Amino acid sequence: RRSRESVVGQLNAAVAEFRDADDEEFWERVEEILIASDVGVPTTAKLVQRLEQEALEKNITGAGELRRLLVEHAARMLEGPVEIDLSHRPTVILMVGVNGTGKTTTIGKLARHLPAEKVMFAAGDTFRAAAIEQLQKWGERVGAPVVARERGADAAAVAHDAVEAAKREGVEVLIVDTAGRLHTKINLMAELEKVRRVIGRQLPGAPHEVLLTVDATTGQNGLRQARMFKDVAGVTGVVLTKLDGTAKGGIALAIAEEVGLPIKLVSVGEGVEDLHPFDARQFAEALFGEL
């Protein structure tokens, strides 16, 4: 199995092929960049293998050309549909993810980001202290009404109320917040499934998007998060958050490649304007910026 093989082994093999070519340091830098960006060993090995193959076929040995090829391969791994389909009335977006990854903040910013006039929020995190107030503050900031019940209420009941309100009031986009939960907590994951189910019952075909927030500083555990949330909550896309920090967010590459989830949005700060559509090419360029 490839995942069991050492990246070093992989890279040494690659270097051997290019021994009389340009730059052996090039390969060490490639490995360092990918591992140090949290891309992880299996995905790094795949990327290097593809690069090696194409380089051999095309007889490419120069570091500059290899770099271009690397960016291209990484971008290809990352390419996916970034659009959020807003054609439904209302379009329902469900936000999910582990604790503290940026769900509530992203919801606030989405109201500004999406090309829709009437956006409504649902305070589906009825668990964490002041989660409802946090969403309400965002609602005030961006002019979105917030459907909420008291703390401790059933999250699915809040979602139910919100879908009804959204239909009644002709809302274009309803975004449902949920409490942060670790993917390992079976009962909490089951609760998420219930929220999803209730939304679907009130509005067939909904939720139309299920977005998973992944913190860019996350290491290899991000893969497990993505797999579990995809299975249980039917995630349709990833929002990569906190990319304004020191982390490169390489785990996104692994998630796109190994879990097959598209990265749809990136978040680069706490401000209302800090949400952008994901650009695979730009992300790949940034990843190999120092190469």
Place this chain on the structure above:
Amino acid sequence: MFDTLSERLNTALEGVRGSGTLTEEQVKKVTREIRLALLEADVNYNVVKEFVGRVRERATGAEVSKALSPGQQVVKIVNEELANLMGGSAHKLSYASRPPTVVMLAGLNGHGKTTAAGKLALFVRKQGKNPFLVACDTYRPAAVDQLKQIGRELGVPVYDEGTDAAPEEIAERGVKAARDGGYDFVIVDTAGRQVVDTEMMEELGRVRRACRPHSVLLVLDVVTGQTAVEVAQAFQEYADFDGMILTKLDGDARGGAALSVVSVTGRPIKFASEGEKMSEFDYFYPDRMAGRILGMGDVLTLIEKA
């Protein structure tokens, strides 16, 4: 995907049986596997290099025991080196000689500071202290409400000035309020921040100077990847923390970040947070971490059997 270290080593040392020294070739194979296991556990790239270097040195030649097979010998070395690095036993909380003891929390956005503030308050109250919380996050919407709700649930007073004053001023007046009120343990919650935001990092330094903490704790999410080192170094520079709280240990992350950060800063992890309930908080036991990072639970029993 996550094979245990012992499985990896067994594969790497296939055919090597009985006691004896490892050949250079075998050591090479073995260190490659260790390197891979550490990287998959999110231990920082450079920390891995250093660590593997030390293991290689010890594994080559010298220290060969008759009781252990070469593979087991390597596992034993890895385990010892990990234990050395993480520090042997739990670090107990110390209190200021002149109360109140002031503890300031700092860390990246969303890593669990505010939750840990409440948990620490409950923890010290169980030790007979009289805790007091200070709300210095004036940025995140409803951060003050969050701490106030936590305080209310625990019956611990929370000092706040809303979101209009400067965090360092709130910190200073908060500590004074605690002292005046006769509280002997003050916990200062601060806003989450990214270390590239120099302004915010400098603010943290000002908060530190204003509240003169007995201890500054870096709150770190156990899922943190390769960037943990850079992050910890920056917090060390600006806030000079003396220990850490590792959070979200109730998940299934390997937790290489813990190893990385201890290795580069020399600061111990003091507390473990593992859940959203206020009671899910305890001293950190370093010996448990080695097994978690490398999946070595089985290996230790293997050694004991030998």
